[in-house]
Amino acid sequence: MTRTEEGFERLAPPRKGEWRSLFRENVQTFDDYVARCANRASAARRTFVLQPLGDLDRATLERMRDYAAAFFGLEARLAPPLPLPVRAHVGPRDQYNSSILLGDLADRAPSDALLYLGVTAADLFARGKKFVFGEGSLDGPAGVCSLARLEGSDRRALKLLSHEAGHLLSIAHCVTHRCVMQGSNSLEESDGHPFQLCPEDLRKLEWNTGVDRLERYRRLRDFYSRAGWTAEAGWTSERLP
Numbered sequence: 001m002t003r004t005e006e007g008f009e010r011l012a013p014p015r016k017g018e019w020r021s022l023f024r025e026n027v028q029t030f031d032d033y034v035a036r037c038a039n040r041a042s043a044a045r046r047t048f049v050l051q052p053l054g055d056l057d058r059a060t061l062e063r064m065r066d067y068a069a070a071f072f073g074l075e076a077r078l079a080p081p082l083p084l085p086v087r088a089h090v091g092p093r094d095q096y097n098s099s100i101l102l103g104d105l106a107d108r109a110p111s112d113a114l115l116y117l118g119v120t121a122a123d124l125f126a127r128g129k130k131f132v133f134g135e136g137s138l139d140g141p142a143g144v145c146s147l148a149r150l151e152g153s154d155r156r157a158l159k160l161l162s163h164e165a166g167h168l169l170s171i172a173h174c175v176t177h178r179c180v181m182q183g184s185n186s187l188e189e190s191d192g193h194p195f196q197l198c199p200e201d202l203r204k205l206e207w208n209t210g211v212d213r214l215e216r217y218r219r220l221r222d223f224y225s226r227a228g229w230t231a232e233a234g235w236t237s238e239r240l241p
Contacts, residue, residue: 010176022185030200048115049076052118068115071161071220073205084101096124097125105144117164118142122146133190134164140169166205176200178198180194
């Protein structure tokens with residue numbers, strides 16, 4: 001890998017078994033994004049709504065809400081919990097069909113929600129896949145993510161949240177830089193990805209929501225500092241005057 005702008009690295013060819021070795025995806029340039037973005041913030045839709053599905057730890061949900069607000073520069077709130085729909089459960093595999101959950105969420109997205117993300121402790125699968133960490137539509141605003149395979153890690157939960165919600169803003173997988181929007185096939189691969197958006201994807205977020213870059217970095221630095229994540233707090237501090 002070689003160094004590039006703002007401390008990010010451009011990607012080398014993928015190793016066997018990594019996401020990019022199995023799925024050939026095109027580069028989504030900033031101009032491509034602007035031309036095709038299907039879910040953009042407006043005066044009426046500027047809220048990130050987290051939707052608990054089933055029983056979840058309240059403290060985890062509150063950390064996810066606070067991180068969503070800092071990462072995306074939006075107001076964020078927790079919706080009242082909803083039960084997991086029985087019809088999405090597949091008994092023989094004891095998993096829930098993420099596409100059914102996604103459809104249900106899309107039908108009930110709040111009118112002010114730019115991003116409406118379901119969160120569940122149940123294990124998810126999608127057609128043709130043994131499991132998925134989450135699913136979201138590039139057309140927005142609804143998506144779903146599962147904490148089942150994250151081994152209780154807040155770091156993994158917050159990285160998953162920002163990745164899936166990025167898709168809801170029409171941001172595709174990053175195939176050029178080390179970036180939180182990279183695809184992943186495993187926890188090991190995901191753990192190797194950074195928490196941050198690469199410069200191109202950050203530019204997309206700024207165009208979409210109007211978030212101020214320096215204020216965003218300040219809020220993220222403060223979040224990371226409170227969490228005791230010194231490496232991430234240092235990285236964001238380096239980008240502040």
